[in-house]
Amino acid sequence: MPQIKCTDLSLGYGSQQILSDLSFEVNAGEYLCIVGENGSGKTTLMKTLLGLQKPLGGSIEFGDGVTSRTIGYLPQQTDVQRDFPASVQEIVLSGCLGRDGFRPFYNKDDKALAQNAMERMNIVDLSRRCYRELSGGQQQRVLLARALCATEKILLLDEPVAGLDPKVTLEMYELIESLNKNDRVTIIMISHDIDKALRYATHILHIGNELFFGTREEYLTQREKGKGDA
Amino acid sequence: MDLFTTLSFYMSKPFVVNALIVGVLIALCSSLLGVTLVLKRYSFIGDGLSHVAFGAMAIAAVLGLTNNMPLVLTITVVCAVLLLRMGKNAKIKGDAAVAMISVGALAIGYLLMNIFNTGSSNLSGDVCSTLFGSTSILTLSTFDVWMCVILSVIVVVFFVLFYNRIFSVTFDENFARATGQRAGLYNLLIAIVIAVIIVISMQLVGSLLISALVIFPALSAMRVFKSFKSVTICAAIVSVVCALIGLFTSILAGTPVGSTIVAADIVVFFLFYIIGAVTKRNA
Numbered sequence: 001m002p003q004i005k006c007t008d009l010s011l012g013y014g015s016q017q018i019l020s021d022l023s024f025e026v027n028a029g030e031y032l033c034i035v036g037e038n039g040s041g042k043t044t045l046m047k048t049l050l051g052l053q054k055p056l057g058g059s060i061e062f063g064d065g066v067t068s069r070t071i072g073y074l075p076q077q078t079d080v081q082r083d084f085p086a087s088v089q090e091i092v093l094s095g096c097l098g099r100d101g102f103r104p105f106y107n108k109d110d111k112a113l114a115q116n117a118m119e120r121m122n123i124v125d126l127s128r129r130c131y132r133e134l135s136g137g138q139q140q141r142v143l144l145a146r147a148l149c150a151t152e153k154i155l156l157l158d159e160p161v162a163g164l165d166p167k168v169t170l171e172m173y174e175l176i177e178s179l180n181k182n183d184r185v186t187i188i189m190i191s192h193d194i195d196k197a198l199r200y201a202t203h204i205l206h207i208g209n210e211l212f213f214g215t216r217e218e219y220l221t222q223r224e225k226g227k228g229d230a
Numbered sequence: 231m232d233l234f235t236t237l238s239f240y241m242s243k244p245f246v247v248n249a250l251i252v253g254v255l256i257a258l259c260s261s262l263l264g265v266t267l268v269l270k271r272y273s274f275i276g277d278g279l280s281h282v283a284f285g286a287m288a289i290a291a292v293l294g295l296t297n298n299m300p301l302v303l304t305i306t307v308v309c310a311v312l313l314l315r316m317g318k319n320a321k322i323k324g325d326a327a328v329a330m331i332s333v334g335a336l337a338i339g340y341l342l343m344n345i346f347n348t349g350s351s352n353l354s355g356d357v358c359s360t361l362f363g364s365t366s367i368l369t370l371s372t373f374d375v376w377m378c379v380i381l382s383v384i385v386v387v388f389f390v391l392f393y394n395r396i397f398s399v400t401f402d403e404n405f406a407r408a409t410g411q412r413a414g415l416y417n418l419l420i421a422i423v424i425a426v427i428i429v430i431s432m433q434l435v436g437s438l439l440i441s442a443l444v445i446f447p448a449l450s451a452m453r454v455f456k457s458f459k460s461v462t463i464c465a466a467i468v469s470v471v472c473a474l475i476g477l478f479t480s481i482l483a484g485t486p487v488g489s490t491i492v493a494a495d496i497v498v499f500f501l502f503y504i505i506g507a508v509t510k511r512n513a
Contacts, residue, residue, distance in 0.1 A: 047404075050404075050407075050408035051407070051408065052404060052407055052408060069409065069410030070409075070410070071408060071409070072409070073404070073405050073408045073409065075402065075404055075405055078402070080269055080270070080271075080400075080401075081401065081402065083269070084269060084400075084401055084458075085265070085451075085452050085455060085456055085457065085458060085460075085461045086397070086401060086457060086458045087456065087457035087458070087459075090397060090457055090458050090459065091401065093394075094394065094397060094398040094401065094402075094406075095405075095409070097394060097395060097398050097406070097409070097411050098406075098409035098410035098411050099410075104390075104391040104392065104393075104394070105394065106394065128457075129456075130456030130457065133456070146405070147405075150405075150409040151409070156408075
């Protein structure tokens with residue numbers, strides 16, 4: 001049973017439709033890259049998967065223990081966050097709140113979970129540091145650790161390497177790959193960089209002018225064919 | 231009389247003690263949500279609501295209510311909820327809606343006070359004291375004091391219980407929503423609490439100066455401290471200390487209470503600004 005199955009999805013805001021007839025599925029342990037031109041609706045698709053906005057049509061089904069509420073999310077950074085006075089530990093712990101219901105304070109389990117997430121992201125020594133003073137790569141690790149507190153099953157990453165330098169970008173990709181390979185976390189990533197996407201992903205979803213969904217190999221063959229025709 | 235005997239003379243008066251209790255509580259409450267307001271770009275909503283509270287005061291005065299707090303509180307809370315909803319379904323953009331409601335309330339309030347001016351010869355004095363705060367803090371009724379104590383306790387309890395949630399929706403609302411936290415509900419609660427804070431603060435500094443009470447301590451603390459918890463605690467301490475300095479100064483020097491407190495807040499802000507700049511350079 002797939003973790004997420006989208007059928008004939010159409011997306012947009014109000015009466016403006018950006019995408020239609022979108023069908024794809026994501027199974028446990030896969031690494032799906034969503035690529036497409038700017039403005040093709042990548043972020044809209046992600047917001048819809050997260051339940052932040054409703055699809056205009058079609059359906060999204062969740063299975064295998066996943067719901068729209070148990071998806072970890074690595075958002076693009078906002079202006080608010082760049083100026084936010086918060087310690088790394090406070091931010092990572094806040095990932096636990098979704099499971100806490102109305103319990104007002106963090107308990108031992110929450111703290112252990114946060115500690116574990118920080119260890120895996122290699123940011124334990126930063127835990128008392130101020131978020132806004134960290135480098136871009138460190139900030140992304142903090143947000144990844146927070147997402148891991150929210151879920152162990154599936155992570156949605158929105159342009160996780162935007163604005164990072166090449167060395168840190170590579171480290172980030174390797175970190176995500178190890179989450180996927182070693183911890184069996186399903187990854188859905190929005191990316192600009194189609195070459196990098198092809199290197200790490202198991203499946204590709206291309207949206208925009210041409211709609212494509214399939215495995216990496218299928219995508220490569222189709223691309224070769226396309227080149228041959230031209 | 232030297233300073234000490236003057237102070238102890240005033241401290242023996244129950245109305246001064248009342249004013250100090252209320253002043254400290256208001257300062258504490260107003261500072262708590264300051265960080266959230268500043269970072270969520272809600273500070274303009276706070277400003278708008280304070281004008282609404284002024285309009286509501288005018289209505290209460292026209293109706294000749296002796297205890298205007300319940301009415302003012304209800305109207306302000308309703309407007310807080312409306313403003314929050316408007317911000318969402320952006321037919322009229324959030325900031326324009328705030329401007330509309332706040333300036334409208336201000337105008338209608340003054341108009342009502344003029345039309346129904348029942349013999350009070352000092353209308354502009356009344357208006358001025360509602361806008362800038364007055365000595366009314368020194369003439370609080372027992373009802374006002376108790377109302378203020380109860381509302382302050384509610385605000386503080388809310389803040390402590392929801393502290394982690396407030397942090398979460400302030401830092402990253404989308405993440406909170408996506409991982410199953412009820413961000414909409416928390417936003418609503420925050421808006422209501424802001425309205426409550428504004429209504430009780432009005433007695434201390436008047437409706438035009440409330441935003442200063444909310445925003446200055448948070449901004450000061452943010453210059454120096456780096457975690458949400460330390461910023462919140464520091465803002466609360468700064469706010470209470472400034473309120474006490476302002477209250478004592480105004481008692482001793484006869485200056486208006488509200489503006490003296492805000493002046494103290496401004497001085498502290500610049501102190502913290504300098505401390506922040508110096509420590510950053512040395513770090």
